[in-house]
Amino acid sequence: MDASRRLDGNAAAGLLREIFCWEMTSAAVTCGNCGATNAVGALIIYASPMGTVLRCPACEQPLVRVVRTSNDYWLDISGARCIQVTPDTAAT
Template identity: 40%
Template sequence: MASNVADLMLDGDPATQLLQEIFTFDITLAKIRCRECGSAFGLGALALVGDSQEARVRCSNCESDLIRASRTREGLLLELSGTRHLHF
């Protein structure tokens, strides 16, 4: 595990590829609303942390996880529990 969150920030490589496998359209154009604080953002403007096995999108306002995608033995798992809605 990285000791610093900045070490996990990605330019759009492994974690983005994981999300692109789930969403066949350009997911970065979607609008997302945080369940915790109600803030809305363009998904492409939010912090994406992780690697090719797990990716998390975090709210810029309250830092809660909005989306978590992970690769399992059975396939891909997508969790949207921190999201009020995703508009695309």
């Protein structure tokens, strides 16, 4: 029985939208380990009941880690060297 789900990055769209005010699946993330740049939607998502981990599809380094506790979101982006976000044109 595996309580976790291995998904593609688009599965994290709703979770990231709860934190960021932009649509995040097209944001470009550069891996701090191997330097590969991929859209969030192309990352590998491990959706565990303990938290969600977005990993680099090239080297599997954790790029973004998110835990929702009783009152807060905890967000660790230390595995990403850079995140490039284009604001939604509809919101401007």
